[in-house]
Amino acid sequence: MVSELYRDQGVVLRTYKLGESDRIVVILTAEHGKVRAVAKGVRKTRSKFGARLEPMSHVKLLLYRGRELDIVNQAESVEPLAPMLSSLDRASQGMAAIEAVDQLALDREPNLRLYRMAVGVLRTIAERPSPMNVPAFYWKLLAAEGLEPQLDECVRCGESGSTTPLVAFDLDEGGVLCRSCRSGTSISPAALTIMRDLLGGRLNSVLALDESPATHEVGTLATRAMEHHIERRLKAVAMFERH
Numbered sequence: 473m474v475s476e477l478y479r480d481q482g483v484v485l486r487t488y489k490l491g492e493s494d495r496i497v498v499i500l501t502a503e504h505g506k507v508r509a510v511a512k513g514v515r516k517t518r519s520k521f522g523a524r525l526e527p528m529s530h531v532k533l534l535l536y537r538g539r540e541l542d543i544v545n546q547a548e549s550v551e552p553l554a555p556m557l558s559s560l561d562r563a564s565q566g567m568a569a570i571e572a573v574d575q576l577a578l579d580r581e582p583n584l585r586l587y588r589m590a591v592g593v594l595r596t597i598a599e600r601p602s603p604m605n606v607p608a609f610y611w612k613l614l615a616a617e618g619l620e621p622q623l624d625e626c627v628r629c630g631e632s633g634s635t636t637p638l639v640a641f642d643l644d645e646g647g648v649l650c651r652s653c654r655s656g657t658s659i660s661p662a663a664l665t666i667m668r669d670l671l672g673g674r675l676n677s678v679l680a681l682d683e684s685p686a687t688h689e690v691g692t693l694a695t696r697a698m699e700h701h702i703e704r705r706l707k708a709v710a711m712f713e714r715h
């Protein structure tokens with residue numbers, strides 16, 4: 473008989489209660505995609521691994537494969553990310569980051585890049601607080617999904633930003649627009665520079681920025697772009713499931 477036990481490591485995305493003392497843990501693993509597993513007895517005070525299975529924990533796991541839900545057999549901490557994220561500001565950044573990961577990860581579909589990005593962003597948030605952590609992560613996630621926005625020329629007429637000001641950003645068009653083509657929301661030159669830096673390999677300079685109207689603009693746009701993408705994907709999945 474094939475062994476139903478397997479090892480992996482992963483980031484805990486969320487947990488919810490099951491019965492009196494158990495918890496269902498949703499984990500993005502390195503090799504098995506998004507896994508839902510029962511952690512038995514974790515809500516009892518003397519649980520052997522309850523504290524290691526909190527959201528944002530990075531853990532090594534031994535799991536039993538089940539038909540729908542797996543079962544956590546062992547959980548060991550890889551690195552203490554969750555405690556470092558305990559300040560309110562860091563925790564809310566960490567939660568915003570892994571909520572998006574949770575939306576994008578597919579059940580039992582391996583996505584090593586997404587797993588690495590999730591671990592990376594939690595480390596960054598733990599080590600280096602910046603108002604740009606989550607916006608930068610959202611744009612990087614979207615780029616990894618094949619949705620890198622066009623920032624250098626108008627998405628409609630193709631005119632280059634070096635010859636005409638690019639003044640608007642349209643989520644449906646996936647990029648910036650010139651004055652005569654403009655649709656969507658307006659974007660300031662400062663926000664456009666930040667976007668180009670963060671998607672053009674100059675992330676460190678972006679993370680060093682202090683809060684400003686431009687960082688707010690990029691943050692709002694990042695959240696809207698992520699929501700827009702997730703909504704579109706949910707619709708596509710619903711359509712696919714109907715047929």
Ligand SMILES: [Zn+2]
Nearest residue numbers: 626629650653
């Ligand atoms: Zn144009």
